[in-house]
Amino acid sequence: MRYALGIAASTIALAAMSPASADTLRVDARGAAPKPETGYLKLGTARSPSGSEIGVNSRYLTLDGKPWLPVMGEFHYVRTPASEWDAELAKIKASGVDILATYLIWDYHEEVEGKFDWSGDRDLRRFIETAGRHGLKVFLRLGPWVHAEVRYGGIPDWVVQSMPTRGDDAIYLDHVRRFWSETERQVKGLLWKNGGPIIGVQIENEYNLRGVNQGAKHIATLKAMAVNLGFDVPLYTVTGWDATVYPKRDVTPVFGGYPDEPWGIPVDKLPPKETYAFRFGSRVSGDLGAQTKGGAVGDADGDIEHTPFLGAEFGGGIPTMYRRRPVMQPDDIAAMLPVQLGSGVNLYGYYMYHGGRNAIGRTTLQEQTSIGGYNDLPIVDYDFQAPFGQYGAANPVLPAIRPFHLFLQTWGPVLAPMTVRKPDVTPRDATDLTAPRFSVRTAGDAGFLFYNSHVRQYAGPVQRGVRFAVDLPGGTVNFPDRAIDIPADRYFIWPINLALSGDSSLAWATAQPLTRITTPAGPVTVLYAVPDVPVDLAIRAASVTTRAGRVRRDGALFKVEGLAAGTSAVVDVVDAGGHRDRILVLTQDQARGVSRVRIGHADRLLMTKAEVVPQGDALHLVSRGDPGFAFATLPALDRVTGSRPVRSTGADGLFARYTATAVPRRATVAVTSLRPAGKAPPVRIGGAANAAVEPYPESFSTAAAWTVLVPPAATQGVEDTRLSIDWTGDIGRLFIGSELIDDRYYDGRTWTVNLRRFGDRLAKPLTLSILPLRGDAPIYLDAALKPKIAADEQVAKLSAVRLETDYGLDLRFD
Template sequence: MENKMNNYLNIKDCVKKNIFPLSEKFYGKDPVGNEIGFTNYYMTMNGNPYFGISGECHYSRIHESEWEDTILKMKMGGINIIATYCFWNHHEEEEGVFRFDGCRNIRAFIQLCQKHGMYVIVRIGPFDHGEVRNGGLPDWLYGKPFDVRSINDGFIFYTKRLYKNFAEQFQGLYFKDGGPIIGAQIENEYMHSGAPWEMTTGVTNEWVPGGSDGNAYMLKLKELAIGEGIVTPFYTCTGWGGAAAPTDEMLPLWGGYAFWPWIFYNYRGEHPLTPEYIYREYHNNDVPATYNFEPAYEPESLPYSCCEMGGGMTCYYQYRFQLPYESVDAMANIKLAGGCNFLGYYMYRGGTNPKGVRNTYLNECQCPKLSYDYQAAIGEYGQTRPSYYRLRALHMLTKNFPNEFCKTVTILPEGSQEIQPSDVDTLRYAVRTDGTSGFLFINNYQDHTECKEKQNTNIALDTQKGEVLFKDISISAGEEVILPFNFNMAGYELRYAKAQLLSVITEKDSTTYFFFMPEGMMPEFVWNGENITSVNGKTLKSPEIRVKPVATQASVTTLDGIHGKVKVILLTRAQSLMYSEIEWQQEKVVLLCDTAITYDGDNLRLETPAIENNEVMLYIYPNHSITELQGAIMNTVVDDIFTGVKIRWEDRQCRSIELPFQNVGVGKYTVNIPKEFHDCRELLLQIKYQGDIGQAFVNSEMISDNFCNGDIWEIGLKKHWDLVMNAPVTIVVTPLKKGSSVNVSSTMAGRLEENNEQIESVDRIHIKPVYQASIKLK
């Protein structure tokens, strides 16, 4: 067992950041005077710290009927900025023919973002990557008499034309016009990465070049964008991997992935453990470089901001895996602790590649032709994954306490950055602080290995107000946590909490704070008792108030004293995953709901649960009545803390149904879809199979594909409804092959595949409907 007294950290001598505004190149103002800017440490809104949380979502990979639901789910998940690639070959697959129809209608997508108060960063290329064919470059560029991704008259001409067409779609939607577009990314991974030229794949295997013109190329593209009217408060570029980054003009963005399927292009063996889950410093001039962060500038001269933290990862043909969803919030914890004040996830919402005209499939060859689910927080068909709920709980802290969080500095234990990924015994922790108060970070997740529970360890922090001793800390394997210390709770000093802070609500007669207890941790609150006169109605006079709530259920602790009444509502970890917030009539309202929930400013919408259950709970705090419910029935429920409703759907609306299917050939199966679910929001076809690749067709048209990783393959059928109502779905499973060879002994150019063994089967098929109920509050 770890020595309890090994974990000591002196934070009282920490040096506060020299925080200063960046130049006018990182500033914008809208028509009513709202200002966006950046200091060297964080983003600002009207001069105040603003914690940006960006989620990648590709409009052209989502059916336009799903855009609004997607945007609302992202907003409810704590995202406040949507980043989106604008793939050139999705818009100009045929030379000179620009398409902005259907799922390619970027203007309509951005207008929906504006409707729901979401900012947008457009990633306008010309090269994007994103596992798209040629990294997004149209095929017709291959035969042009010039080099792509280079300063030459030919490529500049076509890029300028591309930007002109984008600018026409963006007109009136920039921040300066009162619109939501606050940033534009120029190029992607320039001089760091290319992509296969897909028309040569399998023969000469040529690659789109990474580029060689350095910052001059990046600045030329920015000049083109501004010249065509793409004028935003700031511009961004890739920061990692030695990419060209003219930081006087563009904000370099960073990231990190713990799952690397691309290495299996030429690597064989087990996936290595990655160093992503070791605490590091990203904003300290005394640490000019660390793992995956080697800037060409002084770290403290620019904010450490992210755009590509692994919000999931797609399976490549040579590497299949099921993403551990706790890996996503664990990475966010690591980045926050290291000095990040601008989170960005790639992907946050998965999707489906649109089909082309010249080339039916617009994917990169190592990835599925259609599916880009990415095992993201929001899946290909709008499914909400465990990572969605875990991230939402974490986002509440930065959303609700930006002033307390953004200015704090990182302090690491000695030797922290030298911890090896294989070391799962050493406690991984870090602090962000102003020297007096702050947040203790603990991470107990490591990729590609088995983590261990940490039990009954102590962490001592030497602060400017004296020692804060976190005693007997335990945390489950795979869990991460952020704990406050010397925290001002409406005038009362919380010395520390063994619980994570979520939010605060100011009510008429009290202030209410929400916390949750991390998995494996026994909750405890310790206050300076100087100004407190009673706890839970019992008069107390003590220099220190210590409360240890029951660890198995939610509880309320009420303080009273010279600063008035303060309530602390402590939720279980499971309840933290139900937690969300809305603004209703200029009032913050807390919702606890055990299914996906969205709010459009007028109605709440609840989805039927993913599990086999036709009931969900919706608790509302402070208490509000429900004036209207459509699509379900409800009963009022009251417990010791919350008032809410139990919402019930018909059994048929919630239950998955096993479907009969027919084996009609080698690796070929057919299944008919019942017509009774015409009124659902989505209908998921769920297939459990064994094999190499699964593909689904209707009337010979592919509607979905899947690289088998042992998980359930889900297909959303609503956008194919007319097709599947008139013909069966054909499932084609390519087998796993053993002892495979091609017999070429024929003298007449005959070739014949031969295999010792083939493994393929469809084990079962279900359908799972997704319905919504609509609710109005009073």
Template sequence: MRNINMMKSLFFLLSMLGIQCIALHAQNRLEYDIKIKSSNAAVITPKLKMGTSVRPDGESFSYTGNYLLRNGKPWFPVMGEFNYERYNAEQWEQQILAMKAGGVQVISSYIIWIFHETKEGVFDWSGNNDLNKFLALCKKHGMYVWVRIGPWVHAEIKNGGFPDWLMAKNIKLRTDDSAYLHYSDLYYKQVAKQCNGYYFKQGGPIIGLQLENELNFKNAPEYEHMKTLKKMAIRDGIDVPYYSGFAPGPDKQDEFLYTLGSYPDSPWNTTTKAFIKPVYFIKPLKADDDIGSDLLGKVDANVRNNYPLISAELGAGMQKTYHRRVDVSAADVAANIFAKLAAGLNGFGYFMFHGGMTPLDLGNNYGFQESRVSNYPNDMPLLNYDFQAPLGAMGIPAPSFSELKLMNLFAKDYGSKLTETRPYFPAKLKRSMFSTDTVQASVRTKNGAGFIFLSNYQRLVSLPAVKDFQLSLNNGTTVEMVPAKPITFPSNHYVIWPYKLEMQSVLLQYATVQPLSIVNNGGTKTFVFFRDAIAPEMVFDNTTIKKVTALKGCLWNAKSGTITCDKQEGSFYFEVMGKNGELVKVLVVTREQALQTYKIDYGNKKEALIFTEALIRQEANNQWSLEVANKDGKIEIKTYPNSDVVVKSISNGVTCKQVDAGNLFSSFIINPSVGNKPSAHFSPIVDNNIAAAQSFKDSILSVFKKSKEFNPLQPGPLYLPTFHSLPNQQLYQSNYSCKPSAGVVDWEVTVNYDGDLMTMYQDNKLVYDQFNYNGICKFRLNYLSKNTADPILIQVLPVEKQFDIYWGSLEKTLDDQLKAKVKEIDIVPVYRYKVAIEEKMVK
């Protein structure tokens, strides 16, 4: 009997444990239940005081309470920051084209006062300051412009961009002080003159104006000041469709659009520890409350109701400060922006999309950069404003260029549909940055159809794969499980899935592949997706399909309307005939192919996809350039549709040969007829003038110590625009042998080194600098030097043990940074070829 009772007790305990496990499992699964509505509430459009919104050719811009309008239709803008004054004017055009190739439609740029009026009353709009020329190039290439004129801009510039002479006057800055307004108005008038002829109402590219920056105008005096600046700008002639601010303001003000921001890290933060931010949470839309906290403290990050949900500063990279050596990956950048898109964002504003170099203040033998000397809590390099941007300080593409291009291609073809959706979230949201059992999710829908956003990503936290993942989507009438069977959601992964997507007359119920682009060719469209670590599954509404053809390597289940692919990799293609006889083409590429994708227009308004590792720029109608930095100059191109497009070289000394005309893609190989073989050499230099080096360091520190922000454990950049020896330095003379040849436009140099920071000089003048954050420094030789045969002096300084610095990815090799050393220098040619991409002639 005792054994029977024990068995009963054990059975009872096991039963209770099973019930608890089921309940716990159900509770966990509830995290993925999302209630959506079959119809959305009407969008309320506020009456805002914007400017002239129609230009002579009839094009127009407007807004609703949720999104912007272009020609009366929903518009999802892709805006990227490029501080034109920080780049060589001779290369502006190529960089504008590179930004356009990356999917940018609008270029935003600070106009930085201190660069243009270093001496009171003397304005300089020449050379790299030539705003008029920059606007002309933007107009030439069909790029809109959003100017950010301050007067205070921050931009990691001393005084926030105010000239030194203005700082010396006894006036109340950033207020309605009459003297301050007088000088600001003189500056505005100069800006307005440079912009004249390029306002949207004149047929030009300027569609937006941001006034001030990071000025909290929730309170009456600041709000009145913002309105005063706007009146002044309009009076001076700056009349544009959109006026914006980048800071919190009143809930129901009617003067400015709000724009939000978010960064993967905060290099301005005083901590020297890893800083894990909640910006990767998918939750109702909020701005990053840490932006500007170095000057303002924590700010109100709430999104104001009834204003377009657009952004101005989504961190497309991260600038390094001396005390925080932040190293961000392409995924760190993209996953942050992805979370905002999932939350309801209706316009990208990347900061920075293109890096640059801050001009030197040679008159004062120092820099214009933000520093503790200028009473900021941060130190920047004197020159380097690379920002780890998609296009760096000298236009070198970073991995984030391709990563963000995935979202930009999606925004171009699906943005108008996305803007009209509303986001819905699970009842239980992720709150811990260290939670390892939750896939974050949202569904953006209109009338029950839209896109699913999923993320299992948190910067600096290694999240495991989540098993048994499945969404339950409840519209109040029916409940649908997506995907139909639970899956394992990969670690460090984020993805967009289509949900009830209308593909012409065919309805895609859902798919576990991500929408990339839509290719129009005559009357036929190809819907392009990409696959990743999750097995592809595409479920169609059978009632909209007549038949599926041309499918190879995957399985079509006509009964369930499902295509599944057991292949672990590779692209695939199929065609769907709708019930009405309409043909729909579907192409699914790999994620690696998607990262190489460009969409172009070629003859007769037809579109094609180009897959290449090279950077593509459209130079003229059907003429393009391809740029790559490698040893042999070889570029491979694949095209889709395979039968319609031909690529021809139009550069002398360069051949382009078709090597394959496969079922899906045609392949072409471009080669230079003569290879280019540059070389780099470096050798140490002994400098025994120890006393002079120590004396110079002491003199610099004596200046630094006068700042209230000085921290001896974070001394900052102890160098000047002119070369001086420093204690414990390692000096090297580097020489480069580079001879021109067909297709070569520059040479890309990679320096591998250990140490605290590295500076480079030619003729004793600083030409580049870097706070070490990953042990690698890349630069373009022609950009730095007018004569590549001239040697470059490299100075590397070591870390001192007592320094209090956040080293990020260098933490594991910190002992190496105590010993300054150049380990290796490599150099490869930068090839740029011109090609014609045309419609293949039918014989």
């Protein structure tokens, strides 16, 4: 594949139109880009036995000497049963993730001093080997303090209670050394230099402590210890949060941002988040947790010219904490991608990408204010509203972010070396919702324009009469030809001088690049439309034809206008040498159903609403609640068989469509009231935040309770069975006998519990308890989801309990 890293002005005719109008949004991208600096960071062995090499310079990562812009997703192995790892890692890889990040949570492995547990769900080696089999590289976040919304940040009780932590205390360091030594034995042979998937380690987390035996010296001590113990990897990182301290050159900082602050204390909605505003200077976000304020200068601020802008914690969702319980919409998460990429991010790392659950051992692993934590979280639940939730089901955010992953898989190497260009006019700050929010990244005369008008909980204006002018070394690109209105809540990436086959190129487009696929009929470049924005293309080629719109010649360019997006929106392009290319413009809804999978030794695009689980040369699809399966492929399949009959329904534009149907299964549960709610005590104010704190355990004596009996046959012979609970209250808890198997803080969403993993234990009735929510509780709930109850009232209501069946379909292609 040929990438446009910089198209020489002498070989192209740039799309220079008439002078930009006064209302045109202009960016000057003519200045020279800084050359990447190498040799600044003290790295480990970068080359694998196969010769593959991972590097880093002052601007971007490299893979085998070429620019690399990967997607990284966090998944904690100890928070998901080991029996589910293979399928979950396959789904993560199929969704466009390149690197898997995981915390090493000390308390899971050495709950009792000197007694290490690496078995079952704690089998780190098995987890990393499984990730490697699925083609995922691994970033091991060593800690020893990791936070992870877990008790004492993951440091065992016996350590916390007997010695200073998070500093160069000799006894503490001896215990860290012993734990890391045990960890190194588990991963021996799995490092990049051994041919394994582990490419990096993170030292500590959210570290901004200054004092005796603390500060940058402690991070240096930990890194030296890790290296001496054998953690010789290409990349060493530390979180670059507000006021962070670290030894420069020894590690590179990584950054992040979240769309809300459940750790905050306001009981009303927050001001517009800076996460949705393009950054043209500092990389440090002020909304990363209780320890960050967005103002204090740390070591990361002075390291910008020497280190790339890498992300590790851009919210894939957010946790639900007791005092603040915001609910994310898909756009709240997806709109962050063009903003952060347009701000220069060259590694997009999600926290979390896959939710999970906390184990219960000698204690719970719950972060709670009663033991000095800043936050209260559920005892078990760590769903995080992530792309894949606690039980592995895809949350609605997944299809909204996956198109950006496909974009980066194809054009990440083009984007990574591009320089951020600041528009002539920008919003005055993150609260300015009037001025257009956009940026451009360029290398030579090629580039991408990034735009966002979505800000969680705030409606921005329609931007009327918009045209862009990008001044490049070879001339100015003005587009689109006609001024357009961009509705509120839109976000996208548009190409400028994007290479196609041969000498053809896409001078500009008002549609977002999705991916590029090879078919028997030739290469296809796939774009998708922004809802309610006209699709226009400007193409540099010898000839351009289409049946889906109008084509007109304009100097050196062919203009395609009025294109109706869909599977038949095909534009045929031929260059002077006879090289043929096709451009396909899908709708946004269609693009959100596309995955890129390998079938029959070739990459194909798979369009489906089902979850996609690659299994070697086969595929497994999961349909949540619907016995019908519908999928389409590009190119068409030569042969496909399934665990259920698969029927070809013919061509749908460039795609070929197929269907299959499972036998519908329906079951009901028996729900019986055990006891009504008592009067809940007032919510206490306290803790380090001096805000609402979780009620004492004794308060649950006032909880209403029900028994829930699940028919034994309900979970047999199906992919999974979900218990869906519609309820209103403060805290819900679900038990088998006296064993707590799940819990939730009420936030207005349906509470879903997948039952497959509980197996034969479901022969016992479940017990559901709901602690009443008081009308005067000083907690935050999204306005649309907050119960309408008076200050002197309370509610503990169970509205419905349903069983919903999930269906599976195995596909083979031999």
